[in-house]
Amino acid sequence: MIKNILLIGLGGGIGSIARYLCQRWFMANYSYSFPWGTFAVNFIGCFLIGLFWGLSFKSFDSNESWKLFLMTGLCGGFTTFSAFTLEGIGLLKEQKWHYSLPILPPVW
Numbered sequence: 384m385i386k387n388i389l390l391i392g393l394g395g396g397i398g399s400i401a402r403y404l405c406q407r408w409f410m411a412n413y414s415y416s417f418p419w420g421t422f423a424v425n426f427i428g429c430f431l432i433g434l435f436w437g438l439s440f441k442s443f444d445s446n447e448s449w450k451l452f453l454m455t456g457l458c459g460g461f462t463t464f465s466a467f468t469l470e471g472i473g474l475l476k477e478q479k480w481h482y483s484l485p486i487l488p489p490v491w
Contacts, residue, residue: 387451394456398428402461417482418470421463428462 405427406420413419435453471486 387448390448390452391456391459394452394458395460398457398460398462402463416479417474418486421470422486425462428458431461432458 402424405424409420409423432454435450435458439450439454468486471483474480474483474486
């Protein structure tokens with residue numbers, strides 16, 4: 384139990400740092416009218432969760448620790464749907480409808 388909690392925490396920490404760095408890079412290189420950094424980490428994170436899930440049926444069958452570290456920890460820390468929703472609502476408040484419409488339906 385403690386080992387699993389530590390694996391999830393380690394993966395979550397790495398994922399959160401990766402999310403922060405990715406978002407900072409997008410903010411420095413692209414217009415912030417649309418939250419590209421958050422969109423990118425959620426898109427990449429969903430892809431990775433699907434990839435790891437698919438691999439878990441072949442490669443990780445006998446090792447639950449890898450699943451916890453990669454999917455629950457790393458991808459859980461990397462993705463940030465709550466922040467994406469918050470940014471979408473912020474765009475609605477700023478009356479930037481054309482940016483908020485693609486964001487909100489997928490997360491609700």
